[in-house]
Amino acid sequence: MKNRNGHIKRQERHIAMHIRSVGLQFHPKPNYIHQFEMALSKFNLFHYQLNAVSCFLNRQLPKSARCLSTVLVPGEASGPSVKTTVPGPKSRQMIADLDKIQFAGSVFYFTDYKNSLGNYVVDADGNSILDVFSQISSLPLGYNHPDMHKVVQDPDNQIAFINRPALGIFPAQGWPEKLTNSLLSVAPKGHTQVNTMACGSCSNENAFKAAFMWYRNKQRGGASISDEENSSCLVNRAPGSTPFTIMSFKGSFHGQTLGCLTTTHSRSIFKLDFPALDWPIASFPRYKYPLEDHVKENEAEDRRCLAEVEEQFEIYNKAGKFVAGVVVEPIQAEGGDVHASPEFFQQLQRITKKNGAALILDEVQTGGGATGKYWCHEHFNLPDPADFVTFSKKMLTGGFYSLPEFRPQQGLKIFNTWMGDPSKVLLLEKVVQVVKRDNLLKLVELSGKKLMDGLKDLSNRFPQHMKNNVRGIGTFCAFDLTSPQKRDEAFFRLQQHGVQSGPCGEQTIRLRPFLVFQPKHADIFLDVLEKVLKEIQTP
């Protein structure tokens, strides 16, 4: 018994250390692990909708609703199954091995991708976990989707996987057609121009550069580029190097390369020790919930933030640090799933245009279908198309759409070696087909409603733990716990019960399920969350 208690304490200490190393706070309580181990055996008895029932129901439904009960990924588990603590002993050993080579403090657990399927990720210890975080919101159709396998098996496609081109100079024949069938087929309204990039940060960096070039060309008013401009830019001096700026919002996250980092303000861990540019920052609305009870206050909050935007334009433009663009997330994701109203975005577009700047919508996390539309800003009814829409994650390739006036006038300006990866575009082409075939945007809407209703119900029943600010569009949902410590405990307990969620902001848990997340998965998640809320011990 003594040995066993010692073992539990060691496990607890290890997990606490691990959780702290990924930036969460965790206060180990006696018996956590023991309780988990007891609960696990009971938990494994859970059984949910069987695939057979699901198939039967599917046949009874009209075509438009089939996504509800269809077995979207055949062979998928019927519920989570957890055999060890998470991370388990094998994962912990692998984390230690990796840590000898590189800092491995952010690794949750090692993953058995071969055995992961659909909405369930299997870890190195054989735990099958309902994944509502989807690789930081980036894998669209879940694990090992059969249609993705078909893309890779097609010999024609294998050529693209093997021969990665320098896309800016040697694109493969048929490349424009691939872009048309994938990225352009789901482009935001009004967009006909697209550039691919490797990641989200890279996409934003290049959108900023395109905005700067556009702004400078407007200033030149058609004059040609001078010798002085060409020589001064080589030593980082004016007039070739410009004093232009990009405005961003408090709480935002736009990536971690140096330019993007200046526009990122979500957590100090990302920024500390790195140089930052003097660029304008305005407040992003922080609403009171429930929204319907605070209409007046929230409208005033919109006005306060928009007034700051106007003020920042005035200050920076007057100082000659011209604001060439405003970058904004449709929902501030890493910053804690902070939402703003369609009216806020409509006014932001108006103010940005009035000041001769470009509006850059960073849809890296919100894009790709999780809100029930390909682009979250399509919910905002903007009067005009956004100047730039940047993407990555669920779109599988990074990149940005931009209006024609932002096309560079010389080559090599928006450029790097790979400019993305055609093999990812091949996969995206198939994703777009599957989303349409399986009616997945409708499914997102239905599963999202189920999640939101369930979360609101839980926040009413557990006000001691959950704040009443459940928020979401589609399955892009989040809720706050009543303290950062409770959030950390809830996140940890969810994991131990076989649900992988994502922490963000100070005390938020965000849900970023796959596009194949069905109402039956929402039921499973909500049952587990209820169990966790009953177990929380943090005062």
Ligand SMILES: Cc1ncc(COP(=O)(O)O)c(C=O)c1O
């Ligand atoms: C809104 C937003 N923009 C940009 C990025 C940066 O993307 P990446 O991590 O691919 O560089 C992220 C990543 O989480 C993001 O959420």
